[in-house]
Amino acid sequence: MISVQRARDLGRRLSGRRWGRRDGRLAKAGRAVMRPFGLALFQGDADPPPASRRPTFRVPRRLAVLLPSQTFDLVQVAELALSLILFGTTQGMLTEAIAAHTEGYPVPEWIAYLAGLAVALPLVLRDRWPLAAWRVAIVQTPLTIWAAITLDLVDPPYSAQLSVMYLMVLYSVAVRCDKQITLAVWIITVLTVWIADPNSMALVAVMASVVVLFGYNVRTRRAATARLVEEERRTQVAESAQAVLAERARIARELHDVVAHHMSVIAIQAEAVPLKAAGDPAQLEAGLAEIRGLSLAAIAELRQVLGVLRDQDGRTDTAPQPGLDRLDELVVNARAAGLAVVVERDGPLDGLPPAVGLSAYRIVQESLSNAMRHAPGAAVAVSVAWDDGELRLRVANGPGTAPGDAPGAGQGLVGMRERATLLGGTLEAGPLPGGGFDVRATLPIADAMTEEGA
Incomplete structure (x- = not known):
């Protein structure tokens, strides 16, 4: 039988192991709880600005020589203007308060400029570095409140300028940071204001909660939209590959x-x-x-x-294969469909090899068909040039005068690229900056003539 002493020793060892495991779990849980606070205060970073297009405006060239750029982001310009307004109003308000402050320790006027800068700086930073803007705000806010209370400069101790700045910074953090960091930022914000001015904790908690929840909702919707766009892109890539x-x-x-x-x-x-x-x-x-x-x-x-490749509707051509000698028929049909087509020819086109003529005909045909479907009533420029042993095609259409069909899976473009590749040529296609679509193809003629003569 086991002695009493040995039983006691065994019990101590088992108890120590249980307490050691419990301490390890508690330490791990503590690190998990404190990690978001460390990221919020020191190491964390926000997501990059969204890639969505924001409104811009262009400055006339005569004025652009005095500016670093000719194009400006309206959101950034508005934030800069608001920062200047907050700086001016905060500085003016404190300057008047300092001038009226005649009791106790004299307050230098530069404090007003420093306070105005402290209120405006987070707005300047929040678009690119929202967490850095919040850190600046969280450091200067209790100091500003404490100074206002101690020196009796402002009543209440938090001004409208300070509230606007802080709420905008909180919104940016909620939109650009994950939910753990956002929650830590909210807790630190409420506790900081409570320590500096307990009377305002309830109001600050409510306002901060509303702004954070709204920003988090915007972040969630953006993430869902980004996932849908990525899934659509992957689907299009898969369909093109298929x-x-x-x-x-x-x-x-x-x-x-x-x-x-x-x-x-x-x-x-x-x-x-x-x-x-x-x-x-x-x-x-x-x-x-x-x-x-x-x-x-x-x-x-x-x-x-x-x-000969399969047409887009799945039928295979069995009639005599057309060439660029039937380009005028395509133009007449396109004009009858409402397109304003202009054709420019350069060089003789009647002696093209049949394979080159067929591929060129199909590329022009598909490009005009795309313009009919996606840009009804658009102006279309067709250019055909034969020189230096190659045939160069370009079909460019502007924006349509009426809504067109939604973009498809791009199988027509895949077919055109296959036609050019089979002849050893190239094809490039993409949207134009001002709207519309541009298709450029280069088909070697000398190689095709050599193969046919072999």
């Missing part, structure tokens, strides 16, 4: 159908011709001619597969 994979799979199937059939027949004929000829030159020549015919047919069908 369209490319589907197009490659279709081309692979067609290549297999064309090449495998003809190559199999050619291989069989190549083995059978020597046996059938049996030294007869006429039969040997006929067999070789048949192999040559099969080879030419395979090359022709292979070129057709590489040049």
Whole structure:
């Protein structure tokens, strides 16, 4: 049996282990509770300013030479103006109070300027560094209240200027910081004001709570919007990638159908011709001619597969393939649909290789179709130039005169890029700064002519 002393020692060890584990959990919980306060006061940082567009205005060039920039953010300009107003009103109010303060310790006038700067500085900082602005405010606010009470300069000790500044800074913190830091900022703010002036704690707590909750709601909505935008972007990327994979799979199937059939027949004929000829030159020549015919047919069908892509509605062209010789038909149809199309030609376009002419025709056709759908009634400029061994296309449309369809998944652009890539060319497409869309393509002609002549 275990002795009484050994039982006591075992009990002490087990109790010590339990208390050690409990102390470790308490220390970990304490660190988790205090961490947001440390981030709020010292180490934390806010999210970067939102990427959403804010209103701006441009200064005339004659005045811009005196300014650092010609374009200014209206929000920042408004904050700077409000900072100057708060500085001026705070300084003026305290200057009058100091002049009327005749009892006790004399107060120098520069205190009024320092207080005005302390009230205005957080507003200057809050757009880019909201936590830094709050730290400045949390340091100077109790000092300002204490000085006002001690020197009996202002009654009540917190002014309207100080309240406006603090509420705006709290709003920025709630919008740009996570909820743990925002909660710590709210607690520190209320406690700081309570220590400096207990009578104003209830009012400050209510006002700070309203502003923080409103800012947190704005942050939540922005985060949800950002997630939706990111999901939409990923969906579009996935759809574009899927369209490319589907197009490659279709081309692979067609290549297999064309090449495998003809190559199999050619291989069989190549083995059978020597046996059938049996030294007869006429039969040997006929067999070789048949192999040559099969080879030419395979090359022709292979070129057709590489040049013909599926239309956007899923149908495959079976009619004779068009070229830039039918560009006027596209223009007439586009004008009939309401587009103001202007065409500029540079260089002869009647001698283009069929593959280049087909791809150029389809690119112009798709660009005009996009303009019809997304910018009805827009002005469209079509430019076609052939020089230096390459064909350059550009289709640029301005903003539409009526609302258009919503942007699609971009499969039409994927198809145009595939057409250009198959010929060894390039295609660039994107929105124009003033509205509208621009498509530029470069298709090499010399390579296509060399391949057709081979």
